[in-house]
Amino acid sequence: MSRYALAPGAVRPRRLRTTPALRRLVSEVRLHPADLVLPMFVKETLTEPVELQGMPGVFQHTLDSLVAAAEEAAEAGIGGIMLFGIPADRDAIGSQVDSPEGILNRAITACQEAVGDRLVVMADLCLDEFTDHGHCGVLTDTGAVDNDATLDRYAAMGIAQARAGAQVLGLSGMMDGQVAAVRDALDTAGFTDTVIMGYTAKYSSAFYGPFREAVESQLDGDRRTYQQDPANGREALHELDLDLAEGADIVMVKPGMPYLDVLAEVAAASPVPVWSYQISGEYAMVEFAARAGAIDRMPAILESLIGFKRAGADAILTYWATEVAQELAARKQ
Secondary structure, three states: OOOOOOOOOOOOHHHHHOOHHHHHHOOOOOOOHHHEEEEEEEEOOOOOOEEOOOOOOOEEEOHHHHHHHHHHHHHHOOOEEEEEEEOOOOEOOOHHHHOOOOHHHHHHHHHHHHHOOOOEEEEEEOOOOOEOOOOOOOEOOOOOEOHHHHHHHHHHHHHHHHHHOOOEEEEOOOOOOHHHHHHHHHHHOOOOOOEEEEEEEEEOOHHHHHHHHHOOOOOOOOOOOOOEOOOOOHHHHHHHHHHHHHOOOEEEEEOOHHHHHHHHHHHHHOOOOEEEEOOHHHHHHHHHHHHOOOOOHHHHHHHHHHHHHHHOOOEEEOOOHHHHHHHHHHHHO
Protein backbone atom coordinates (compact mmCIF):
# COMPACT_ATOMS: atom_id res chain seq x y z
CA MET A 1 0.00 0.00 0.00
CA SER A 2 1.32 3.44 -0.91
CA ARG A 3 2.39 5.63 1.98
CA TYR A 4 0.69 8.49 0.10
CA ALA A 5 -2.82 7.00 0.31
CA LEU A 6 -5.27 9.29 2.04
CA ALA A 7 -6.43 6.52 4.35
CA PRO A 8 -6.24 2.74 4.64
CA GLY A 9 -8.27 1.20 1.81
CA ALA A 10 -8.54 4.51 -0.06
CA VAL A 11 -9.67 4.28 -3.68
CA ARG A 12 -6.80 4.48 -6.17
CA PRO A 13 -8.12 5.03 -9.74
CA ARG A 14 -4.97 3.56 -11.28
CA ARG A 15 -5.96 0.12 -10.01
CA LEU A 16 -8.57 0.01 -12.78
CA ARG A 17 -6.04 0.84 -15.50
CA THR A 18 -3.44 -1.85 -14.97
CA THR A 19 -4.27 -4.21 -17.88
CA PRO A 20 -5.99 -3.90 -21.26
CA ALA A 21 -8.65 -6.39 -20.18
CA LEU A 22 -9.42 -4.44 -17.01
CA ARG A 23 -9.54 -1.13 -18.87
CA ARG A 24 -11.94 -2.67 -21.37
CA LEU A 25 -14.15 -4.08 -18.62
CA VAL A 26 -14.61 -0.69 -16.91
CA SER A 27 -14.94 1.46 -20.03
CA GLU A 28 -17.76 3.97 -19.57
CA VAL A 29 -18.61 4.18 -23.28
CA ARG A 30 -18.06 1.80 -26.16
CA LEU A 31 -17.81 2.33 -29.88
CA HIS A 32 -19.72 -0.10 -32.09
CA PRO A 33 -20.02 -0.25 -35.90
CA ALA A 34 -23.79 0.23 -35.59
CA ASP A 35 -23.11 3.66 -34.05
CA LEU A 36 -21.56 4.90 -37.30
CA VAL A 37 -23.12 6.48 -40.40
CA LEU A 38 -21.14 6.99 -43.60
CA PRO A 39 -21.73 10.19 -45.61
CA MET A 40 -21.38 9.49 -49.36
CA PHE A 41 -21.32 11.67 -52.48
CA VAL A 42 -22.71 10.72 -55.89
CA LYS A 43 -22.06 12.90 -58.93
CA GLU A 44 -24.26 12.64 -61.99
CA THR A 45 -21.63 13.36 -64.66
CA LEU A 46 -18.89 10.98 -63.55
CA THR A 47 -17.83 7.83 -65.39
CA GLU A 48 -15.44 6.75 -62.61
CA PRO A 49 -15.02 7.76 -58.96
CA VAL A 50 -12.84 10.78 -58.13
CA GLU A 51 -10.85 11.12 -54.90
CA LEU A 52 -11.18 14.49 -53.20
CA GLN A 53 -8.02 16.55 -52.73
CA GLY A 54 -9.21 18.02 -49.44
CA MET A 55 -10.40 14.66 -48.09
CA PRO A 56 -7.98 11.90 -49.02
CA GLY A 57 -9.75 8.55 -49.05
CA VAL A 58 -13.16 10.10 -49.74
CA PHE A 59 -14.67 9.98 -53.24
CA GLN A 60 -17.25 11.51 -55.46
CA HIS A 61 -18.94 8.36 -56.73
CA THR A 62 -20.64 7.19 -59.86
CA LEU A 63 -23.94 5.47 -59.26
CA ASP A 64 -22.26 2.07 -59.66
CA SER A 65 -19.31 2.84 -57.39
CA LEU A 66 -21.69 4.31 -54.79
CA VAL A 67 -23.60 1.05 -54.62
CA ALA A 68 -20.34 -0.90 -54.36
CA ALA A 69 -19.18 1.32 -51.47
CA ALA A 70 -22.58 0.92 -49.83
CA GLU A 71 -22.20 -2.87 -50.10
CA GLU A 72 -18.79 -2.63 -48.38
CA ALA A 73 -20.30 -0.47 -45.64
CA ALA A 74 -23.12 -2.94 -45.08
CA GLU A 75 -20.66 -5.82 -44.91
CA ALA A 76 -18.69 -3.90 -42.26
CA GLY A 77 -21.85 -3.63 -40.16
CA ILE A 78 -22.21 0.14 -39.90
CA GLY A 79 -25.56 1.63 -38.97
CA GLY A 80 -26.36 3.61 -42.09
CA ILE A 81 -25.31 5.74 -45.03
CA MET A 82 -26.17 9.40 -45.68
CA LEU A 83 -26.36 10.32 -49.36
CA PHE A 84 -25.53 13.67 -50.99
CA GLY A 85 -26.12 14.34 -54.69
CA ILE A 86 -24.21 16.50 -57.18
CA PRO A 87 -26.43 17.13 -60.22
CA ALA A 88 -25.39 17.93 -63.76
CA ASP A 89 -27.70 20.95 -63.85
CA ARG A 90 -28.45 23.51 -61.14
CA ASP A 91 -30.89 26.37 -61.05
CA ALA A 92 -32.30 28.97 -58.66
CA ILE A 93 -34.83 26.65 -57.00
CA GLY A 94 -32.97 23.34 -57.16
CA SER A 95 -35.34 21.73 -59.63
CA GLN A 96 -33.54 18.39 -59.52
CA VAL A 97 -34.34 17.76 -55.85
CA ASP A 98 -37.85 16.47 -56.46
CA SER A 99 -37.37 14.99 -59.93
CA PRO A 100 -37.65 11.18 -59.91
CA GLU A 101 -34.73 11.20 -62.35
CA GLY A 102 -32.59 13.44 -60.14
CA ILE A 103 -29.26 11.88 -59.25
CA LEU A 104 -29.89 11.84 -55.50
CA ASN A 105 -33.28 10.17 -55.83
CA ARG A 106 -31.89 7.57 -58.22
CA ALA A 107 -29.03 6.93 -55.78
CA ILE A 108 -31.47 6.47 -52.89
CA THR A 109 -33.39 3.83 -54.83
CA ALA A 110 -30.25 2.02 -55.98
CA CYS A 111 -28.81 1.85 -52.46
CA GLN A 112 -32.13 0.91 -50.89
CA GLU A 113 -32.49 -1.99 -53.30
CA ALA A 114 -28.90 -3.13 -52.72
CA VAL A 115 -28.42 -2.73 -48.96
CA GLY A 116 -31.65 -1.41 -47.45
CA ASP A 117 -32.22 -4.63 -45.52
CA ARG A 118 -28.78 -4.40 -43.86
CA LEU A 119 -28.37 -0.73 -42.98
CA VAL A 120 -30.42 2.46 -42.93
CA VAL A 121 -30.43 4.46 -46.17
CA MET A 122 -30.64 8.18 -45.43
CA ALA A 123 -30.66 11.28 -47.60
CA ASP A 124 -29.61 14.86 -47.05
CA LEU A 125 -32.62 17.12 -47.46
CA CYS A 126 -31.32 20.54 -48.47
CA LEU A 127 -31.09 22.67 -51.60
CA ASP A 128 -27.48 23.83 -51.48
CA GLU A 129 -26.04 21.10 -53.73
CA PHE A 130 -28.78 21.74 -56.28
CA THR A 131 -28.93 25.54 -56.54
CA ASP A 132 -26.83 27.71 -58.82
CA HIS A 133 -26.24 30.15 -55.94
CA GLY A 134 -25.24 27.55 -53.36
CA HIS A 135 -27.61 28.61 -50.61
CA CYS A 136 -29.79 26.17 -48.70
CA GLY A 137 -32.98 27.88 -49.81
CA VAL A 138 -34.86 29.86 -52.41
CA LEU A 139 -33.70 33.49 -52.66
CA THR A 140 -35.72 36.68 -52.85
CA ASP A 141 -35.05 39.40 -55.41
CA THR A 142 -32.68 41.02 -52.92
CA GLY A 143 -30.65 37.84 -52.42
CA ALA A 144 -32.00 36.94 -48.98
CA VAL A 145 -33.21 33.42 -48.23
CA ASP A 146 -37.01 33.19 -48.39
CA ASN A 147 -37.82 30.90 -45.46
CA ASP A 148 -41.39 29.94 -46.42
CA ALA A 149 -40.70 29.48 -50.13
CA THR A 150 -37.82 27.23 -49.10
CA LEU A 151 -40.11 25.14 -46.90
CA ASP A 152 -42.30 24.43 -49.93
CA ARG A 153 -39.26 23.06 -51.76
CA TYR A 154 -38.24 21.02 -48.72
CA ALA A 155 -41.70 19.49 -48.54
CA ALA A 156 -41.52 18.46 -52.19
CA MET A 157 -38.01 17.11 -51.70
CA GLY A 158 -39.07 15.10 -48.66
CA ILE A 159 -41.86 13.39 -50.56
CA ALA A 160 -39.54 12.62 -53.48
CA GLN A 161 -36.89 11.13 -51.20
CA ALA A 162 -39.41 9.06 -49.27
CA ARG A 163 -40.87 7.82 -52.53
CA ALA A 164 -37.36 6.90 -53.72
CA GLY A 165 -36.92 4.75 -50.61
CA ALA A 166 -35.08 6.87 -48.02
CA GLN A 167 -35.80 5.68 -44.49
CA VAL A 168 -34.39 8.78 -42.76
CA LEU A 169 -34.41 12.36 -44.08
CA GLY A 170 -31.69 14.69 -42.78
CA LEU A 171 -33.14 18.20 -42.68
CA SER A 172 -29.92 20.20 -42.75
CA GLY A 173 -31.05 23.60 -44.07
CA MET A 174 -31.71 25.29 -40.69
CA MET A 175 -34.91 26.96 -41.90
CA ASP A 176 -37.48 27.91 -39.25
CA GLY A 177 -40.33 25.39 -39.28
CA GLN A 178 -38.59 22.87 -41.55
CA VAL A 179 -39.42 19.82 -39.44
CA ALA A 180 -43.12 20.70 -39.24
CA ALA A 181 -43.34 21.42 -42.97
CA VAL A 182 -41.72 18.15 -44.02
CA ARG A 183 -43.57 16.08 -41.40
CA ASP A 184 -46.91 17.45 -42.60
CA ALA A 185 -46.03 16.79 -46.24
CA LEU A 186 -44.89 13.24 -45.52
CA ASP A 187 -47.94 12.38 -43.46
CA THR A 188 -50.31 13.86 -46.04
CA ALA A 189 -48.62 11.80 -48.78
CA GLY A 190 -48.87 8.61 -46.72
CA PHE A 191 -45.21 8.36 -45.64
CA THR A 192 -46.03 8.31 -41.96
CA ASP A 193 -43.15 5.94 -41.10
CA THR A 194 -40.42 8.01 -42.74
CA VAL A 195 -38.05 9.29 -40.04
CA ILE A 196 -37.06 12.94 -39.76
CA MET A 197 -33.66 13.88 -38.41
CA GLY A 198 -33.69 17.57 -37.62
CA TYR A 199 -30.42 19.49 -37.68
CA THR A 200 -31.17 21.17 -34.39
CA ALA A 201 -27.81 22.92 -34.03
CA LYS A 202 -25.93 23.38 -37.28
CA TYR A 203 -23.30 26.03 -36.83
CA SER A 204 -21.89 28.45 -39.39
CA SER A 205 -18.45 26.89 -39.26
CA ALA A 206 -15.04 27.35 -40.87
CA PHE A 207 -14.62 23.57 -40.88
CA TYR A 208 -16.95 22.88 -43.85
CA GLY A 209 -14.32 23.72 -46.49
CA PRO A 210 -13.56 20.23 -47.85
CA PHE A 211 -17.28 19.40 -48.00
CA ARG A 212 -17.80 22.34 -50.34
CA GLU A 213 -15.20 20.81 -52.62
CA ALA A 214 -17.02 17.48 -52.40
CA VAL A 215 -20.37 18.91 -53.53
CA GLU A 216 -18.82 21.56 -55.80
CA SER A 217 -20.66 24.28 -53.94
CA GLN A 218 -21.63 27.40 -55.87
CA LEU A 219 -21.81 29.47 -52.68
CA ASP A 220 -20.46 33.02 -52.82
CA GLY A 221 -20.60 34.37 -49.28
CA ASP A 222 -21.76 32.59 -46.15
CA ARG A 223 -24.83 31.15 -44.42
CA ARG A 224 -24.71 33.14 -41.20
CA THR A 225 -28.27 34.41 -41.54
CA TYR A 226 -29.66 30.92 -41.01
CA GLN A 227 -26.94 28.70 -39.54
CA GLN A 228 -26.20 29.09 -35.85
CA ASP A 229 -23.59 31.51 -34.49
CA PRO A 230 -20.57 29.63 -33.05
CA ALA A 231 -20.68 31.91 -29.99
CA ASN A 232 -24.12 30.64 -28.91
CA GLY A 233 -24.71 27.50 -26.91
CA ARG A 234 -28.00 28.05 -25.07
CA GLU A 235 -29.65 28.84 -28.40
CA ALA A 236 -29.21 25.18 -29.34
CA LEU A 237 -31.55 24.16 -26.52
CA HIS A 238 -34.18 26.57 -27.83
CA GLU A 239 -33.78 25.02 -31.29
CA LEU A 240 -34.13 21.59 -29.68
CA ASP A 241 -37.45 22.54 -28.10
CA LEU A 242 -38.75 23.78 -31.45
CA ASP A 243 -37.67 20.67 -33.37
CA LEU A 244 -39.20 18.35 -30.78
CA ALA A 245 -42.47 20.28 -30.83
CA GLU A 246 -42.54 19.98 -34.63
CA GLY A 247 -42.06 16.20 -34.56
CA ALA A 248 -38.35 15.47 -35.04
CA ASP A 249 -37.58 11.79 -34.47
CA ILE A 250 -33.82 12.36 -34.17
CA VAL A 251 -31.83 15.56 -33.63
CA MET A 252 -28.36 16.56 -34.83
CA VAL A 253 -25.47 18.69 -33.58
CA LYS A 254 -23.02 19.72 -36.31
CA PRO A 255 -20.00 20.15 -36.44
CA GLY A 256 -18.69 17.73 -33.87
CA MET A 257 -15.46 18.25 -31.97
CA PRO A 258 -15.63 22.08 -31.63
CA TYR A 259 -19.16 21.70 -30.23
CA LEU A 260 -18.92 18.78 -27.81
CA ASP A 261 -20.22 21.03 -25.04
CA VAL A 262 -23.35 21.72 -27.07
CA LEU A 263 -23.69 18.04 -27.90
CA ALA A 264 -23.52 17.15 -24.20
CA GLU A 265 -26.19 19.69 -23.27
CA VAL A 266 -28.52 18.63 -26.08
CA ALA A 267 -28.01 14.95 -25.22
CA ALA A 268 -28.83 15.64 -21.57
CA ALA A 269 -32.07 17.43 -22.51
CA SER A 270 -33.33 15.36 -25.46
CA PRO A 271 -35.88 12.54 -25.15
CA VAL A 272 -35.09 11.42 -28.73
CA PRO A 273 -31.81 10.08 -30.16
CA VAL A 274 -29.04 12.66 -30.59
CA TRP A 275 -26.53 12.35 -33.41
CA SER A 276 -23.47 14.35 -34.35
CA TYR A 277 -21.52 14.85 -37.56
CA GLN A 278 -17.74 14.65 -37.65
CA ILE A 279 -17.44 17.02 -40.58
CA SER A 280 -15.04 17.33 -43.47
CA GLY A 281 -12.65 19.77 -41.82
CA GLU A 282 -12.33 17.53 -38.77
CA TYR A 283 -11.57 14.58 -41.04
CA ALA A 284 -9.03 16.56 -43.06
CA MET A 285 -7.15 17.79 -39.99
CA VAL A 286 -6.53 14.25 -38.78
CA GLU A 287 -5.64 12.90 -42.22
CA PHE A 288 -3.16 15.65 -43.06
CA ALA A 289 -1.65 15.68 -39.57
CA ALA A 290 -1.13 11.92 -39.82
CA ARG A 291 0.46 12.27 -43.25
CA ALA A 292 2.83 14.84 -41.81
CA GLY A 293 3.82 12.40 -39.07
CA ALA A 294 2.40 14.64 -36.34
CA ILE A 295 -0.09 12.11 -34.92
CA ASP A 296 -0.76 8.36 -34.96
CA ARG A 297 -3.68 8.12 -37.36
CA MET A 298 -5.96 5.29 -36.19
CA PRO A 299 -5.60 5.95 -32.45
CA ALA A 300 -6.47 9.60 -33.15
CA ILE A 301 -9.52 8.59 -35.18
CA LEU A 302 -10.79 6.26 -32.48
CA GLU A 303 -10.12 8.78 -29.73
CA SER A 304 -12.09 11.44 -31.60
CA LEU A 305 -15.08 9.11 -31.98
CA ILE A 306 -14.96 8.07 -28.33
CA GLY A 307 -15.17 11.78 -27.52
CA PHE A 308 -18.48 11.97 -29.37
CA LYS A 309 -19.83 8.99 -27.47
CA ARG A 310 -18.66 10.35 -24.13
CA ALA A 311 -20.41 13.65 -24.87
CA GLY A 312 -23.67 11.79 -25.47
CA ALA A 313 -23.93 11.05 -29.20
CA ASP A 314 -26.07 8.01 -29.93
CA ALA A 315 -24.69 7.84 -33.49
CA ILE A 316 -21.94 9.61 -35.39
CA LEU A 317 -21.74 10.57 -39.04
CA THR A 318 -18.10 10.10 -40.02
CA TYR A 319 -16.22 9.60 -43.26
CA TRP A 320 -14.24 6.87 -41.49
CA ALA A 321 -17.34 4.79 -40.73
CA THR A 322 -16.52 1.76 -42.87
CA GLU A 323 -12.82 1.77 -42.03
CA VAL A 324 -13.44 2.12 -38.31
CA ALA A 325 -16.02 -0.68 -38.37
CA GLN A 326 -13.47 -2.92 -40.09
CA GLU A 327 -10.82 -1.91 -37.53
CA LEU A 328 -13.14 -2.71 -34.62
CA ALA A 329 -13.89 -6.12 -36.13
CA ALA A 330 -10.19 -6.85 -36.62
CA ARG A 331 -9.45 -6.00 -33.00
CA LYS A 332 -11.93 -8.61 -31.85
CA GLN A 333 -10.14 -11.39 -33.73
